[in-house]
Structures are given as C-alpha cells and as structure tokens.
Amino acid sequence: MMRSLLVRGMLAGLIAGVLATLFAYFFGEPSVETAIGLEGTAAHSHHDTGAQDPAAHDPAAHEPAPAEEEELVTRGVQSTVGLLTGVGLYGVAVGGLFSLAFAFVYGRLGILRPRVTAALLAGGAFVVVFLVPFLKYPANPPAVGQAGTIGSRTSLYFGFVALSLLIGILAAAFGRKLADKLGAWRGGLIASGGYVVLIAVAAALLPSIDEVPAEFPGSTLWTFRLASVGTQVVLWTVLGLAFGALSEKALTEKSLVRKDA
Incomplete structure (x- = not known):
C-alpha cells in the first residue's frame, strides 16, 4: 500500500x-x-559613465573588453x-x-x-x-541581492525552513496529545499558539536580509x-x-x- x-x-x-x-x-x-531588463539597463548605464572614472585614463582601460560569453540556455x-x-x-x-x-x-x-x-x-x-x-x-x-551573499542567504533560508518544519512537527505531536485531554479544538489552538511563539522567537534571533536597492x-x-x-x-x-x-x-x-x- x-x-x-x-x-x-x-x-x-x-x-x-x-x-x-x-x-x-x-x-x-x-x-x-x-x-x-532593469539589470541590463543598470549595467549599460554604468558602462557608459566609465569615462568619468579616473581609472578610464589608465592605458589598460582602453584594451578591448573580452567578448561576452554566449548563453548556454536562452531566456526563452x-x-x-x-x-x-x-x-x-x-x-x-x-x-x-x-x-x-x-x-x-x-x-x-x-x-x-x-x-x-x-x-x-x-x-x-x-x-x-x-x-x-x-x-x-x-x-x-x-x-x-549581492552575488557574494548567495551562499549565506541560501543557507539561512533552508535552515529556517528546516527549523519551521521541526517546530511544526513537534507542535502537531503535542497538539495530538492535548486533543485527547482537552478536545481537538483546544488542543489544536494551544499547539498552533506554541508554534507561532517559538517560530516568532526564532525569526527574531536569526539575521535579517535586506538587499533590495x-x-x-x-x-x-x-x-x-x-x-x-x-x-x-x-x-x-x-x-x-x-x-x-x-x-x-x-x-x-x-x-x-x-x-x-
């Protein structure tokens, strides 16, 4: 089965x-x-203002830029x-x-x-x-988001998912035991409240990420x-x-x- x-x-x-x-x-x-499109526009604007950068007077800056790598998988x-x-x-x-x-x-x-x-x-x-x-x-x-923080952001997210899942399982098991004594409605409310409190504390302790320009x-x-x-x-x-x-x-x-x- x-x-x-x-x-x-x-x-x-x-x-x-x-x-x-x-x-x-x-x-x-x-x-x-x-x-x-916004990412491409920002990169193009940064390239156009490169002449105002002091580094632009460096002879090395006038060397031809390497050709862009061809996309292995198209956007379509x-x-x-x-x-x-x-x-x-x-x-x-x-x-x-x-x-x-x-x-x-x-x-x-x-x-x-x-x-x-x-x-x-x-x-x-x-x-x-x-x-x-x-x-x-x-x-x-x-x-x-910044390229250098991809690893830490991914770890924090999946770590929080695992933590939420663990607390959820414990809350469900605890609620099932309470349901036998207090009834399904009260047991479910208490277990749900416990999950909310514990996950709120965990969320407050974990670092926040705000990289939106x-x-x-x-x-x-x-x-x-x-x-x-x-x-x-x-x-x-x-x-x-x-x-x-x-x-x-x-x-x-x-x-x-x-x-x-």
Missing part, C-alpha cells in the same frame, strides 16, 4: 507542478523579464521548458514526500476521510514549509513576490486535492476488503 501511495503522491505532484508552472509563466515571468528556453522542468520535478519530489507524510498522519488525526486528511496536511505544509519562511526571507527577482521599482518587487506566493498556493492546493482524490478510492476499497475479511 505504501508503494501505491507513493506513486499517487508523485502523480499528484506532477499535476500540481504543471499547473503551478502555468501560473508562474503567466503571472511571474513578466516581472522576471522586467527585472532582467528558461522561461518555458526550463520552468516546466524545474517546477515539475519539484512537484514530483514534494508529492513523494507528501505521500510519506500522509501515510504517517492518516488515522492519527481522528476519523477523517483521506480527502480531508490530505487537504489539512497540504494546508499545514504550505504554511510551515513555505509561507512562514517566506515571510522571514521573501523571494527576490533577478537584479536584487532603493531605486528598484516597488511594483515589480511586489508583483514578483505575489506571483511566488500564488505559485506555491496553486502547487499545494492542487497537490492536496489531487492526492486526496487519487488515494481515497484505494484506501476506501482496502477498508472494505478488511471488513469483508
């Missing part, structure tokens, strides 16, 4: 990845194109096939992990149908794995980040609904077979 759930999870992840790609293409790529391929490949593979991987998490929590959250369990799990995963880390370290479009258009930044959130909303919503639909029939049939036996 575990293998069957894994296959269904990866299939649901693939469906979610395709739909998330379509959303990202239509709503996210325009802001990416704008940011890339990146925004279509590359985007579909990246988001699609991400969706398949997340779908596989989602099926494992579902197999662990199914039946442990009370008497809930597979569709409901999958929907609740997808909603919780969206908040813990994406939304909370995003609020601390939001995504930035091209031309935003003052001249960068706020509308472009807002559109890009809104599209990033929307892409993840589509991914997790479709994943939860698709996996619930694909798994419910199999789990229901298995339950009926056990009763007949």
Whole structure:
C-alpha cells in the first residue's frame, strides 16, 4: 500500500507542478523579464559613465573588453521548458514526500476521510514549509541581492525552513496529545499558539536580509513576490486535492476488503 501511495503522491505532484508552472509563466515571468531588463539597463548605464572614472585614463582601460560569453540556455528556453522542468520535478519530489507524510498522519488525526486528511496536511505544509519562511526571507527577482551573499542567504533560508518544519512537527505531536485531554479544538489552538511563539522567537534571533536597492521599482518587487506566493498556493492546493482524490478510492476499497475479511 505504501508503494501505491507513493506513486499517487508523485502523480499528484506532477499535476500540481504543471499547473503551478502555468501560473508562474503567466503571472511571474513578466516581472522576471522586467527585472532582467532593469539589470541590463543598470549595467549599460554604468558602462557608459566609465569615462568619468579616473581609472578610464589608465592605458589598460582602453584594451578591448573580452567578448561576452554566449548563453548556454536562452531566456526563452528558461522561461518555458526550463520552468516546466524545474517546477515539475519539484512537484514530483514534494508529492513523494507528501505521500510519506500522509501515510504517517492518516488515522492519527481522528476519523477523517483521506480527502480531508490530505487537504489539512497540504494546508499545514504550505504554511510551515513555505509561507512562514517566506515571510522571514521573501523571494527576490533577478537584479536584487549581492552575488557574494548567495551562499549565506541560501543557507539561512533552508535552515529556517528546516527549523519551521521541526517546530511544526513537534507542535502537531503535542497538539495530538492535548486533543485527547482537552478536545481537538483546544488542543489544536494551544499547539498552533506554541508554534507561532517559538517560530516568532526564532525569526527574531536569526539575521535579517535586506538587499533590495532603493531605486528598484516597488511594483515589480511586489508583483514578483505575489506571483511566488500564488505559485506555491496553486502547487499545494492542487497537490492536496489531487492526492486526496487519487488515494481515497484505494484506501476506501482496502477498508472494505478488511471488513469483508
């Protein structure tokens, strides 16, 4: 049965990845194109003002600049096939992990149908794995951020994701125990409150990153980040609904077979 759930999870992840790609293409790529254009304009302006730089009087400065390296992958391929490949593979991987998490929590959250369990799990995963880390370290479009800090920014983001996931798992386990004593509603509220408090303390202790140039258009930044959130909303919503639909029939049939036996 575990293998069957894994296959269904990866299939649901693939469906979610395709739909998330379509959303990202239509709503996210325009802001990416704008940011890339701004980056090119800034670099061109810097090159044009080079004559005012004292270093321009250096004989070495008059040597011909090396030819620009040819793009291995064109922007057109990146925004279509590359985007579909990246988001699609991400969706398949997340779908596989989602099926494992579902197999662990199914039946442990009370008497809930597979569709409901999958929907609740997808909603919780969206908040813990994406939304909370995003609020601390939001995504930035091209031309935003310093090249020398890419490694540290990446480490901080994924470290915060892991921390949020760990606190979320502990809160869920604690809430399940409280539910037996105080009821599902009170237990869930206390566990959720504990998660919020702990993750808020962690976010306050971790360093903040603000590398957005003052001249960068706020509308472009807002559109890009809104599209990033929307892409993840589509991914997790479709994943939860698709996996619930694909798994419910199999789990229901298995339950009926056990009763007949």
